[in-house]
Amino acid sequence: MAIPFNKRVFAVMTLILVLLLAACSSSESSGGSDSSSGEKVKIAMITSEGGLGDRSYNDSGNEGLKKASDELGAEVKVVEPQDVSEGEKYLTQLAQSGFDLVITLDLGHEKVLKEIAPQYPDTQFAIFNTVVEGDNITSVLFHEHEGSFLAGALAALVTQDESVNNLNGEKVISFVGGVDSPGINKFLVGYEEGAKHIDPETKVIVGYSNSFSDPSKGKEITLSQIEQKADVIYQVAGATGEGVIDGAKTKDVFAIGVDSDQDYIAEGNVLTSVMKRVDVAVFELSKAAQGGSYESIIELGLKENGVQLSEMKFTKDMINPDHIAKVEEIKEQIINGEIEVTDVTKQ
Structure with a gap:
């Protein structure tokens, strides 16, 4: 028996409405706060x-x-x-x-x-x-202490190398921190341990600026440390560190940068930078x-490439290749657990 025309139209319209509702429901379920x-x-x-x-x-x-x-x-x-x-x-x-x-x-x-x-x-x-x-x-x-250990080892090797221009051959390096705190001393202790791993007689002069935004104070401390025979100065002091680098440039010795690659700030006077990959x-x-997870x-740390030394783009050719090879060897020893570096924040 044939279905009347008006009933066929009603059936088709009902099917279309059902399909439209299903499409809307599907669209709504894909919403939310995720990137999709x-x-x-x-x-x-x-x-x-x-x-x-x-x-x-x-x-x-x-x-x-x-x-x-x-x-x-x-x-x-x-x-x-x-x-x-x-x-x-x-x-x-x-x-x-x-x-x-x-x-x-x-x-x-x-x-x-x-x-x-x-x-x-x-x-x-x-x-x-x-x-x-x-x-x-x-x-x-x-693990800033791991990167700082490498910086200290390199500093100790370089400071007593009289083949490097303008270095005095004395076993004296230094450190400028923003404040005297466990977070900053984590860098310091790693630096000291790295230096003394190379030569226990290495002297590390320490100073604090008590500010992370005072370049003039950083330069003042640096010039004082240079007068005490330091010729490699590691700065962990934020913007104050700009003054440390400027002081090293003024006396034509080496600073060590921190957190990012600061080698370009004073080409040839920033020995390397301890890069903390905050980025x-x-x-x-x-x-x-x-x-959402x-x-x-x-x-x-070093193993995760979360900390590392810079490529030393402006200083690598100035340094004895044996020194750089030694630092690479130490890096592998830290990663493999052969060398343990003290983390003062966990003591």
Whole structure:
């Protein structure tokens, strides 16, 4: 028996409606906050003292953030506090603004982060150079002591090599830190151990600027250390370190850079740089934010290429190849566990 025309039309219209509803349902189920929905992941970074322009730690972090913007399409923001006490304000503001990931490069925010993070469970926080426990906190640690050991070994080899122009042949090197703290002394102790691994008689002069943003103070300390026969000076002092490098250039001796490749700042007077790949860590955190999966602790050392010496683009030809080969040998010994470097932050 034939179906009446009006009933056939009704049946067809009903089928179309069912298909449309199914399509809408499918479209809605694919939504959410992950990257596949087309929504940009939002990432904010709070710098440490000194802010951007330090050509070191903060700038390295910013490079990682730029990469997240360029390659992941992330929406990014950088905040530069004038003082560590502003950490609570900015951590709170950024969480309230809906950022998926809030990174602080200042370990001085440790206490306030522990208090703030539980209040914003939908925001992931990350802090560098210290461990803060929490369900939505990632702690990023670098084995700076390992890279510093290599720098100390190289410094001890070079300082007594009279074939290098303008070095005095004395077994004296030095260190300039931003503050006297476990975080800074982690670099110092590694540097000292590396130097004395080469020659136990190596003397290491130590000074602190008590600031990460005072280049003139850094230069003053450096010139004083040079007067005491130091001719390789390792600086771990943020923007203050620019003054250390300037002092080394003034007297035509060697500085050692930190955190990023600072060799270009004074070509031929920055022996090498102990690179802490903050940029790599920030980018890896950004990828985790896009995927929505985080680790509680990330540790990066020589083995993970999280710390390394620079390529010595401007000084390699000035240095005895045997010295460089020795440092490479020591690097492998650290990676293989044959040499253990003290981490004062874990004592």
